[in-house]
Amino acid sequence: MRHDEILGLLPRLNYTLDDRPDLQLLFLELLFWAIVIVVTLALVRFRPALVEMAENRLRAISQNTRFWLAAFPLFVIGFRLLVLPWVPVPVPDVHDEYSYLLAADTFAHGRLTNPPSPLWVHFESFHMNVLPTYQSMYPPAQGLALALGQKLTGVPWAGVLLSVALLCAAIYWMLLGWLPAPWAWLGAAFACVRFGTFSYWVNSYWGGAVAALGGALVLGAWPRLRRDLKAPTALIFAAGLLILANSRPLEGFLFSLPLLISVAVLLVKNVRLDWGATAKAALPAIALLILGFGWMLYYNWRGTGHPLLMPYQVNYQTYHITKPFFFQKPNSVPDYRHMEMRAFYIRHEMPAAMLWKYEADYFVRTSASIYYGFFLWPFLLLMAPCILALARGELRIVLLSTVLVIADLLAQIWPPHSHYAAPIAGAMILMLVYSLRYMRNHREGRLAPYALWGSRAVVMVFALWMISPIAEKLWNPFLLINTIQQPSAGTAKLFPMPPQFQRARIQADLQARGGKHLVIVGYPARDVPSQEWVYNDADIDQSSVVWARDMGYLQNLELLEHYPDRQVWFVDRGDVAASLVPYDRVSAPFKLAFDRAAFESDSHANPSLSQQPASGAEKAPPRPAAAALSMETR
Numbered sequence: 001m002r003h004d005e006i007l008g009l010l011p012r013l014n015y016t017l018d019d020r021p022d023l024q025l026l027f028l029e030l031l032f033w034a035i036v037i038v039v040t041l042a043l044v045r046f047r048p049a050l051v052e053m054a055e056n057r058l059r060a061i062s063q064n065t066r067f068w069l070a071a072f073p074l075f076v077i078g079f080r081l082l083v084l085p086w087v088p089v090p091v092p093d094v095h096d097e098y099s100y101l102l103a104a105d106t107f108a109h110g111r112l113t114n115p116p117s118p119l120w121v122h123f124e125s126f127h128m129n130v131l132p133t134y135q136s137m138y139p140p141a142q143g144l145a146l147a148l149g150q151k152l153t154g155v156p157w158a159g160v161l162l163s164v165a166l167l168c169a170a171i172y173w174m175l176l177g178w179l180p181a182p183w184a185w186l187g188a189a190f191a192c193v194r195f196g197t198f199s200y201w202v203n204s205y206w207g208g209a210v211a212a213l214g215g216a217l218v219l220g221a222w223p224r225l226r227r228d229l230k231a232p233t234a235l236i237f238a239a240g241l242l243i244l245a246n247s248r249p250l251e252g253f254l255f256s257l258p259l260l261i262s263v264a265v266l267l268v269k270n271v272r273l274d275w276g277a278t279a280k281a282a283l284p285a286i287a288l289l290i291l292g293f294g295w296m297l298y299y300n301w302r303g304t305g306h307p308l309l310m311p312y313q314v315n316y317q318t319y320h321i322t323k324p325f326f327f328q329k330p331n332s333v334p335d336y337r338h339m340e341m342r343a344f345y346i347r348h349e350m351p352a353a354m355l356w357k358y359e360a361d362y363f364v365r366t367s368a369s370i371y372y373g374f375f376l377w378p379f380l381l382l383m384a385p386c387i388l389a390l391a392r393g394e395l396r397i398v399l400l401s402t403v404l405v406i407a408d409l410l411a412q413i414w415p416p417h418s419h420y421a422a423p424i425a426g427a428m429i430l431m432l433v434y435s436l437r438y439m440r441n442h443r444e445g446r447l448a449p450y451a452l453w454g455s456r457a458v459v460m461v462f463a464l465w466m467i468s469p470i471a472e473k474l475w476n477p478f479l480l481i482n483t484i485q486q487p488s489a490g491t492a493k494l495f496p497m498p499p500q501f502q503r504a505r506i507q508a509d510l511q512a513r514g515g516k517h518l519v520i521v522g523y524p525a526r527d528v529p530s531q532e533w534v535y536n537d538a539d540i541d542q543s544s545v546v547w548a549r550d551m552g553y554l555q556n557l558e559l560l561e562h563y564p565d566r567q568v569w570f571v572d573r574g575d576v577a578a579s580l581v582p583y584d585r586v587s588a589p590f591k592l593a594f595d596r597a598a599f600e601s602d603s604h605a606n607p608s609l610s611q612q613p614a615s616g617a618e619k620a621p622p623r624p625a626a627a628a629l630s631m632e633t634r
Contacts, residue, residue, distance in 0.1 A: 022369040029378040032465065039457040044449050051456060062185035065176060072172050072188050073165035076196035080161055087477040089157045090203050093500040095126035096138070097205035098535040101156055102128055103136035103143025105538040108150045112140075113303045114538050119562055121337055122548040122555075125534045126344065129314050134538075135303050137315035141214075141247035142207040156205065163209040164202040168192045170213050171426050174220030178395075178430055179437065186459070187433040191425075193466055198473035201419065207247070208419030214243030215255055216426035219398065222259050229270055229278065234285035237263065242292040248423055254404040255423040258397050322349040326356040326413045338549055340523045347528045349414070356413045367416040371409060374418035375428040379435070382458065386435040395434060402427050499531035502578040506571065509580075510545045518559065518566040520583055522550040524574030533573060553590035556583075 113135040120130040149159025172188035201208035217240030244252025297307035336342035440455035568583035
């Protein structure tokens, strides 16, 4: 959940801090705590019995842990399906989402990867490999979740919803391993509202929930293994490790490392006491890990031809300019085959590298604001006094795992996104609930009543505060701004339809017509396609609609020869209306020019041909679309 999703309607108030998200978060956090203080004073003064009755009732019903383990994920699924008329199934937007959908379609067809197309150069796009095989660049876990949804319902987003629901159940199970049932209930309810209703984790295909699920399983199994080494718990621990390795490998490894070392030490100690019982508990989990990592090596081999070479690395070496960390030397600029791909990578990666080099403090501050705003806002003032208690208690290993991941994220030069930190989602909620419990249990001195009623005020105010982003999502599900104000004229100007909806409209329209279609996409000069259109299904040749890049009349001929049974269209991304035009109409001037050139060449070889009367077709041809000319002039 981005900070704008947490704040909901509040960012529409003009605080003149748009260039400083850290100050905006701080300002609104102070506002939040000012309200909490006022509510706390009112509760201490009046001590309403209704609040105590509600708390006692919640404490009683929270003891039925098996019921809530099923109820929380069912709530997420039921609520999200209930609001589908207002917040529909999301439309893929960014490059990553299309890449994950490609992985989903590949897995849903029973394949790990796809053979390369003979026309792969026309289908090159972002965050996917076209050679040596055609596949997503990302680890397979998110794609497998989407593939499950596609197989079960025909809609890949069902896999997103299911993964978020399982995440909320896993967070509740994890919290039960660390805290009493009422506090675990409170943390799980918090996770359901934050992740399961309006967060982009459930309203996009970008991921986050799958990696967070792996982190929650590892974190929930750890205290149970310390109390009682059992095979089912060890298997859950191993499953969590494999999910992390196949979703966010680096962050998952850093998060798991302290926990894994601790479990290894525990196994060594138990082996000395009872070798047979330890082997019985640990060997199934070890076998699962061996099988899982063996499958990962096989997956890499099928996709890249080498078991230790990940598809991500192939894509990195082929297209990217910068490397993830500020201390790494950038790659040389690749020889891109398409100008729009060159423009995107130079525009999106080079500025980040320069920003780190000359304004590292700004970059770190902005990154920290995004991660803090997603997971913990507005609880900094609550958690800061509890850091020492966290470091001294059993949660110090959780704090260490979280710090390792945060250090990794702050050293990365790419623009930050909250799902990069997904493995620590459960840890963040655990530390948050622990801090609230620590505050409530303050029993000394004159502040004791304020601590008790203050903890209740925090929950009450934040529960009401969360209505704002939910209302924002229901009112504006795609976070669109429909108008802009023109101060001089005093009028509003309408924005055109966003590119991702234009593409979805064209796709739906062509599928409704039936038959097979080929859409050749032209790009205006200096276009930086943050929302790309050239993405295809896993089996390109069998797709009802195929999207390809315009590479000029001559090179496009091989597309037409390869797909003689398709209706061919041209669309200009620079066209606000994104109108489909029959390709033969757009290409007619080029065909005429090349035919004339061929005729003149033949005329030089045979002078008698030049004496023939000119045809009406020799009149000046109509000016073709600018986008169609662009590839010819490059």
